[in-house]
Every structure is written in C-alpha cells, then in structure tokens.
Amino acid sequence: MSGQVLEMTSEQAVDANFDLTGWSRVRQLRVEQALSTWVAPDAPAGLGDAMRYAVLDGGKRLRPLLVLAASEAVAPLDTAVLRPLHDDAAFRARQDKAALRAACAVELIHAYSLVHDDMPCMDNDVLRRGKPTVHVQFGEARALLAGDALQALAFELLTPNDDSVSPGVQAQLCCLLARAAGSAGMAGGQAIDLASVGVKLSETQLREMHRLKTGALLQGSVMMGAACGAAAPAALLALSTYGAAIGLAFQVVDDILDVTADSVTLGKTAGKDAEQDKPTYVSLLGLARSQAYAQELLAQANEALQASGLHDTRALHALADMVVNRKN
Numbered sequence: 001m002s003g004q005v006l007e008m009t010s011e012q013a014v015d016a017n018f019d020l021t022g023w024s025r026v027r028q029l030r031v032e033q034a035l036s037t038w039v040a041p042d043a044p045a046g047l048g049d050a051m052r053y054a055v056l057d058g059g060k061r062l063r064p065l066l067v068l069a070a071s072e073a074v075a076p077l078d079t080a081v082l083r084p085l086h087d088d089a090a091f092r093a094r095q096d097k098a099a100l101r102a103a104c105a106v107e108l109i110h111a112y113s114l115v116h117d118d119m120p121c122m123d124n125d126v127l128r129r130g131k132p133t134v135h136v137q138f139g140e141a142r143a144l145l146a147g148d149a150l151q152a153l154a155f156e157l158l159t160p161n162d163d164s165v166s167p168g169v170q171a172q173l174c175c176l177l178a179r180a181a182g183s184a185g186m187a188g189g190q191a192i193d194l195a196s197v198g199v200k201l202s203e204t205q206l207r208e209m210h211r212l213k214t215g216a217l218l219q220g221s222v223m224m225g226a227a228c229g230a231a232a233p234a235a236l237l238a239l240s241t242y243g244a245a246i247g248l249a250f251q252v253v254d255d256i257l258d259v260t261a262d263s264v265t266l267g268k269t270a271g272k273d274a275e276q277d278k279p280t281y282v283s284l285l286g287l288a289r290s291q292a293y294a295q296e297l298l299a300q301a302n303e304a305l306q307a308s309g310l311h312d313t314r315a316l317h318a319l320a321d322m323v324v325n326r327k328n
Contacts (some may be wrong), residue, residue, distance in 0.1 A: 015314045015317070015318075018314040018315070018317075018318055020315070020318040020319070020322065023315055023318075024061075024065055027061075027064070027065060027068050027103075028061045028064075028065070030100060031061055031064045031068075031100070031103055031104060031107065032056070032057075032061075034100055034103075034104050035055055035056060035104050035107065035108075036052075036056060038104060038153070038157060039051050039052050039055050039056065039108075039150075039153065043149065045142075046138070046142060047142065047145055047146060047149060049138070050134055050137075050138040050142050050143065050145075050146035051146045051149055051150055051153075053134060053137060053138070053146075054111045054112070054114070054115050054134050054146055054147070054150065055107065055108065055111045055150065058128075058129035058130070058131070059107075059110075059111075059129055061107060062218070062250075062319070062322075062323070063103075063106045063107055063110050063217060063218060063221040064103035064104065064106060064107050064221070065103075065315075065319060066218065066221040066222050066225060066243070066246075066316075066319060067099055067102050067103040067106055067221045067222070067224050067225040067228075068099055068100075068103050068225060068315075069225065069315035069316045069319055070221075070222045070223070070224075070225025070226045070239060070316065071095060071096070071098075071099035071102075071225035071226070071228045071229055072099075072225075072312070072315065073225075073226075073231075073239075073308075073310045073311070073312060073313050073315070073316060074225075074226050074228075074229035074230060074231040074235070074310065075229055075230045075231070076088055076091035076092045076094070076095045076229055076230070094164065095228050095229045097164045097165065098164070098165045098169055098173070098228040099225055099228040101157045101158055101160065101164075101165060101173075102158065102173050102177075102224045102225065102227075102228060103221075103225075104154075104157055105154040105155070105157045105158050105173070105177060105224075106154070106177060106180075106217065106220065106221050106224060108150045108151070108153055108154040108157070109150075109151060109154045109177060109180075109181050109186075109217065110217060111150055112146075112147040112148070112150035112151045112154075113147075113181075113186055113190075113217075114128060115133075115134045115135070115143050115144075115146055115147040115150070116143075116144070116147045117190065118133040118134065118135060118143075119133075119135050119140060119143060119144070120135070120140065122190070122194070134146060134147075151181075154177065155174055155177070155178075158170055158173045158174050158177065159174065169227060169228060172227045173224055173227055173228075176220050176223050176224050176227060177220060177224065179216075179220065180216045180217045180219070180220030180221075181216075181217065181220075184212070184216070185212055185216030185217065185220070186212065186213060186214075186216055186217050188212045188213075189209055189210070189211070189212030189213025189214065189216065190213055192208070192209040192212065192213070193209055193213055193278065196209065196278065196279050197277055197278055198277045199279065200279065201279040201284070203284060203285070206279055206280075206281065206284055207248065209279075210248055210251040210252070210281075211244070211247065211248055213251070214247060214248075214250055214251040214254070215243075215244060215247025215248045215250070215251065216247065217247075218243060218246060218247035218250055219240065219243030219244050219246075219247045220243070221243070222239050222240070222242060222243035222316075223236075223239065223240060223243060226239050231310070232309065234307075234308070234309060235308045235309055235310050238304045238305065238307050238308035238309075238310075239304070239308060239310075241300070241301075241304040242301045242302075242304040242305055242308075242316065242320070245297045245298075245300040245301035245304065245320075246297070246298075246301045246319070246320050246323050246324075248297055249294050249297035249298060249301070249320075249323055249324050250323050251281075252281045252290055252293055252294045252297065253294050253323065253324055253326065255280035255281040255282050255283075255290060256281070256282060256287065256290050256291060256294065257326075257327075257328065258280065258282070259282050259287065260287070261327065261328060281293065294324050295324065297324070298320055298321065298323075298324040301320040302317055302320060305317055305320075
C-alpha cells in the first residue's frame with residue numbers, strides 16, 4: 001500500500017490518504033443510477049412503486065461497495081482462456097460491467113430481505129431507513145410481492161442476454177448469491193433468529209445465527225466482486241476470511257447500536273432486540289466485551305487483507321473500519 005500509514009487500535013495498517021468518502025460517492029452514484037434504471041416503475045398494479053420505494057434513496061450501499069472494492073482489488077480476467085490480464089483496458093471494462101450488475105443484484109437481495117423482515121409475521125417493524133416500512137406504506141400483500149419481485153430481478157440482472165458478462169461468470173455469480181441468500185445463508189439465519197426469541201443461546205450458537213443471517217450476504221458480496229476478475233487461490237481464501245470477519249462484525253455492531261443509539265440516528269426502531277427478547281451479543285457478553293470483540297474482528301479482517309497478496313486493498317481496509325466504527 002502506498003501513502004502515509006497510521007496505526008489503528010485494531011493494529012491494522014490503513015492508508016491515511018485514502019478518501020473513502022470520495023471513493024464511495026462515485027460508486028454509490030453509479031449503483032443508484034443503475035438501480036433506478038433496472039428497477040422500473042412500470043410493474044403492474046403499483047408493484048413497481050413499492051419495489052422502487054424499497055430500494056432507492058436509502059441505505060449505505062455497503063454490499064454493493066464491497067462487491068466493487070473486491071472487484072477492483074483483483075485482476076481482469078480473459079474468460080476465453082481463463083487467465084488474468086493485468087493491463088488490458090477492454091477486459092477491465094468488461095469486469096466493471098459484471099461488477100456493477102453484481103453490486104446491484106446483491107443490493108436487491110438485501111432490500112427484499114428487509115421488506116420481508118419488517119413485516120408483521122417477522123419483526124413487525126414500522127421504520128426503515130428513516131421512513132415507513134414498505135408494508136406500512138403499501139400494505140402487506142404488495143410488500144410481500146415487492147420482495148418476491150426484487151429477489152427475482154436480482155438473478156435477472158446477473159444473466160444479461162448480451163455478452164457483457166460471460167456465461168461462466170454468470171453461473172458463478174448466481175451460485176454465490178443463491179448460497180448467501182438461501183437456507184445455508186440469510187434465510188437460514190432468519191429462521192434461527194425467529195426460533196430463538198426468548199431462548200438463551202451459547203456464544204457458538206449466536207455466532208452461527210449471525211454468520212448466516214447477516215454475515216453470509218456480506219461475505220458473498222466480497223466473493224462476488226472477486227468472481228468478476230481473477231485472483232490466486234490464496235487471495236480468494238484471504239478475501240473469504242475478510243468477508244466472514246466483517247460480516248460477523250457488522251451484526252455485533254448492530255447489536256451494540258441497538259442499545260446505544262436512538263431511532264433517529266439508526267433510521268430504524270432502536271431497542272427492538274431487548275423488547276422482543278432476542279439473543280444478542282450485548283445480552284450475552286455485555287456491552288464492553290461486545291465492543292472489544294468487534295475490534296478483534298476488524299483486526300482479523302485487516303490481517304487477512306495484508307496476507308492476500310493483492311495489489312490495492314485500501315478500499316476494503318477502509319470499508320472494514322467503517323463497518324466497525326460506524327454510528328448507525
């Protein structure tokens with residue numbers, strides 16, 4: 001890594017000259033414009049309005065940023081002969097197109113999960129991203145259908161009819177996203193979460209629930225970005241370790257913020273976990289130990305990046321720091 005280096009509390013090396021805000025703003029704008037184009041308002045009977053309400057103008061876009069950061073960290077791939085081409089602008093452009101589709105697809109899956117999670121049969125929440133939840137705004141039936149449609153659209157984006165994404169990369173992206181979102185990932189974790197209300201879990205059980213419910217999609221985002229290009233097996237293993245660490249850290253910090261931040265700051269209802277008697281890291285370990293654990297996970301993530309051998313991981317380092325030290 002180039003530029004001035006600061007020693008952080010988690011002992012990771014972070015480039016002090018890297019402008020995460022500026023880097024993120026450019027990529028968030030690309031994602032927002034693409035989502036606005038691909039999530040069209042013309043779905044029948046007001047369904048398009050509900051879909052757009054669920055997706056646009058809100059959220060940190062963390063998962064898309066992880067996709068794009070991981071894609072930028074790996075080399076372009078010549079899919080005709082399956083070899084990395086480090087300096088070929090045409091292949092980098094092709095990789096960027098695949099990464100943008102992957103970034104939008106993972107955000108659609110995330111948005112659909114929030115729509116369904118907020119419904120009365122799940123968490124029964126009324127506030128998301130600082131505005132009424134989709135079922136409050138559009139009714140339960142349309143919210144359910146909007147979530148279904150967003151999920152389907154995610155996989156449609158990954159399988160374009162033109163040659164912008166090679167068939168092999170399409171298949172790999174679909175597999176990674178399906179695994180992260182399904183019973184071995186997000187949906188499975190949500191099932192455990194619903195079954196654990198009022199139940200005292202061990203730390204191992206809680207970690208597994210969070211690894212699936214939240215961590216799998218964040219880790220999947222990193223690996224989808226890597227799949228758009230080429231990386232050595234050791235680098236892929238390092239990226240997987242990084243993704244797993246920040247995926248768990250995100251949920252640990254969420255548990256912390258649920259008891260330390262207010263609803264206005266969070267953009268969603270604060271204190272819901274305790275109110276619903278859900279197991280969390282704070283309820284199991286206490287606040288101070290949970291905060292320390294989040295920093296331990298940040299150190300693990302950055303150690304994995306340092307061992308990856310990848311040329312430029314500044315954005316991934318900065319995103320990991322943002323995940324752990326965020327205020328909402």
